[in-house]
Amino acid sequence: MLARFLTRLIDGQAAWARPFGDFNHRWLLALFGPIRPVKDFLNGTWLGHPVHAAVTDVPIGLFTGVILLDLLNERAAADAVLVLGILAMVAAAVIGLADYTDTDGTARLRATVHGTLMVVTLLVYLLSLALRVGNPVDRTAPVIVSLLAYGLITAGAYVGGDVVYALGNMVSRHAFRGAGAKWLPVELPMPASELPEGTPTKAKLGVNNLVLVRMGTTIHALHEQCAHAGGPLSAGTIVDGCIQCPWHGSRFRLENGYLARGPAVYDQPAYEVRATEKGGLEARRRST
Template structure:
């Protein structure tokens, strides 16, 4: 079937992009510079969407895409001024959407980074065409402006397909603990003497990786070990003011309830109930965070 053929061709194309190491020569330096630009924890948290507990980029991209789709409809019905206004709205909001997407992209590596780089290049090309369309319309060249939006929207669609692949096929922006199994009942995970104040200890319960530690008052804490942002091993991180800091991208989670203190993580870290019996540490199913 035609749909199956298209899907196969798309997967082959994406695979070629993912394995195209030649893209690293431009993608890596740009990602490193952007990472330094977004280096502050407050800026990173805002761009990631931490205050919303939801990635910000998918929300923002709906505005320029919707505006430019509306412009095509307005062109079809002959509303020239409305189409130009819709294109302008898209151009005004596209930079913020691009900034949030670039922020998310800086924490990717390998094939994900390469696909994200092509995704970004297509978006920049589409924005350029829509900017040219707006200028042509402003000068009274409405026909030329309409023609420029056709390849612009096509590039936008191609870029969106790659963005969808990153989210739904590669899991970029997805809470990596979402599909962890539930721990059935109380499970013995470690000796009490192995879990100390000021030290992070890795453990496992029914196939779920954990990180264990104690407060200064000897309160026991157990969180999922894989960071919800990109899966960093929290037991290799550091303890800071009642929080555990991820060693990969510096997200900080409260030991008490797993909430995100600073991003780029947007989802809280799953927390486990704990108790001690006969010198052993037991945990049970994930509490809702």
């Protein structure tokens, strides 16, 4: 299978991609740390969907148009669309940096290869644009350079897609979790009456792990695995009626699991909790 070869090729870049990715991680954290709402906006917290994945289609579509217009020898139109494609590519790159900031391990390695390929692609497109300046009679060179860049952007898009489809980066960790309207017994590490106030406590509900938080007479329950990248919410902290993930700081409202802060872009599964006659607890997933 071709994908196995390509995966080995991508991961074979670890010697430079790992240290380069770690370096990028540090400056991106320093950059976005003081402007977290901006990063949330770029991640897509406001949309409930990753923005980068949608925006990347724009430059690819425009660059496809450049090929067609070059073939038709529509010079002015090809050059104008090339400029738009370059601008769209810069926008997609800036948005992608927000997602890249929170990658770890193999996802960071492959995202580094993806980002590097895209920067090289951008430079090659800029070269094509420079070669078009003055509308030379013979446009063979800029057209060939554009085609080369299109090959590079295709390779870069493949690696970027791999980060999502093969590694699940920015994919909801609860994509395949069923709703399940049945009440099930909650397994707690202590009697329900001793559930501590305002402290995340891990519990089991069938095959799922939950995090329970008692606030006065109400017991809130969310799935324990963070929707962003699977962080353990039972190790999180309570802030303004939300639970904050210890890994990248996403916040989910205790009462309904709604996303309050990124980098997650999806809500967290929430559960209704009720007391049983024997002094235990039962829970079932809330409908969204």
